[in-house]
Amino acid sequence: MKIGVMGAGALGGFFGGRLAADGHEVWMIARGAHLAAMKAQGLRILSPKGDAVLPNVLATDDPAEVGPCDVILFMVKNGDVETAAAAIRPMIGPDTLIVTCQNGISAWERLGAIVGPGHVVPGVARTPGEIAEPGVIRHTAMLDRLIFGEVDGNPSDRCRRLAEAMAASGTTPIVSDNIMHELWSKFVGQSALASMTTLTRMDIGPLRENPVSARLFYDATAEAYHVGRAAVPDLPESVIAENWDFVEKLPYDMHASMLDDLNRGKPLEHEYLSGDVVRLGEKFGVPTPIHSVLYAALKPMADRLAAGSA
Numbered sequence: 026m027k028i029g030v031m032g033a034g035a036l037g038g039f040f041g042g043r044l045a046a047d048g049h050e051v052w053m054i055a056r057g058a059h060l061a062a063m064k065a066q067g068l069r070i071l072s073p074k075g076d077a078v079l080p081n082v083l084a085t086d087d088p089a090e091v092g093p094c095d096v097i098l099f100m101v102k103n104g105d106v107e108t109a110a111a112a113i114r115p116m117i118g119p120d121t122l123i124v125t126c127q128n129g130i131s132a133w134e135r136l137g138a139i140v141g142p143g144h145v146v147p148g149v150a151r152t153p154g155e156i157a158e159p160g161v162i163r164h165t166a167m168l169d170r171l172i173f174g175e176v177d178g179n180p181s182d183r184c185r186r187l188a189e190a191m192a193a194s195g196t197t198p199i200v201s202d203n204i205m206h207e208l209w210s211k212f213v214g215q216s217a218l219a220s221m222t223t224l225t226r227m228d229i230g231p232l233r234e235n236p237v238s239a240r241l242f243y244d245a246t247a248e249a250y251h252v253g254r255a256a257v258p259d260l261p262e263s264v265i266a267e268n269w270d271f272v273e274k275l276p277y278d279m280h281a282s283m284l285d286d287l288n289r290g291k292p293l294e295h296e297y298l299s300g301d302v303v304r305l306g307e308k309f310g311v312p313t314p315i316h317s318v319l320y321a322a323l324k325p326m327a328d329r330l331a332a333g334s335a
């Protein structure tokens with residue numbers, strides 16, 4: 026399979042690297058020091074599920090060099106979705122499947138508006154990772170799930186083929202028949218997790234073991250659920266408990282990728298998490314007192330980082 030990874034960072038480098046190690050033609054689209062390192066030394070994955078060393082990877086910043094792909098793993102941050110979507114046009118053929126992974130609920134539609142909605146299959150990543158240093162991806166827990174599925178819920182050959190290739194490469198693809206529920210379910214939990222860990226600059230462990238912060242964390246999750254329920258009326262209430270269970274099982278010293286972004290001086294995905302909880306709450310008439318505080322408290326730092334001046 027010919028696979029293009031737009032944004033071969035924490036997630037793209039991880040999933041794309043596994044597929045490359047399994048023999049697929051995988052093109053890593055990246056930039057800056059990470060691209061230079063991949064070109065010079067290849068890619069290394071450090072993972073509790075097994076390390077991988079790929080001394081030679083196909084890496085470029087020029088989608089025209091890549092040409093049409095069978096699959097594009099679209100794995101840039103939310104703030105880069107529009108520019109990256111425009112950039113991948115040379116990689117899109119009539120049958121190219123493009124799978125997303127962004128936290129939040131809007132990336133797949135914003136991408137589809139630029140490349141054509143028929144190419145896009147929304148995805149949800151439950152896979153923690155980071156660029157440890159240029160050319161090196163650190164996968165930080167046993168979780169390596171990429172959940173994706175057609176918007177209409179029907180099975181498709183294109184999703185099945187990608188899932189088979191990913192599973193053979195050693196990661197955990199899940200083809201969902203209700204990807205909207207998956208997207209919203211993650212949004213409900215991730216908006217609380219990202220804002221709580223980023224605002225406090227603390228890992229999940231101390232936040233969930235202190236009863237006062239745990240209460241706030243849980244209530245923020247429940248609040249986001251009520252917004253989700255207004256947008257997607259059949260979103261089951263079990264989403265709250267499922268997300269809390271997920272938080273309780275995460276490693277003690279883990280935090281949201283948004284805190285990594287803060288620590289590296291990178292733009293935050295804040296507007297797509299608590300920001301969207303607040304805006305959607307206003308739209309649907311659902312009160313969001315907790316996310317409003319989390320959002321407002323993080324806003325000055327998020328704006329500074331977005332302007333590149335933190």
Ligand SMILES: NC(=O)C1=CN([C@@H]2O[C@H](COP(=O)(O)OP(=O)(O)OC[C@H]3O[C@@H](n4cnc5c(N)ncnc54)[C@H](OP(=O)(O)O)[C@@H]3O)[C@@H](O)[C@H]2O)C=CC1
Nearest residue numbers: 032034035036055056101102103105127128150153154282
């Ligand atoms: N990391 C995690 O643990 C998880 C992340 N996610 C979601 O996945 C998405 C991706 O996150 P993550 O993998 O951490 O992101 P990373 O920043 O690690 O990787 C994205 C890479 O894409 C590069 N990039 C962006 N735009 C372009 C472009 N136009 N051309 C070439 N390269 C480009 C970035 O470069 P540069 O650094 O220069 O911007 C960066 O190297 C996010 O939306 C996040 O919410 C979901 C679950 C877990």
Ligand SMILES: CC(C)(CO)C(=O)C(=O)O
Nearest residue numbers: 150151152153280281282
């Ligand atoms: C919590 C985690 C690491 C789980 O996949 C995540 O999705 C993120 O922080 O972006």
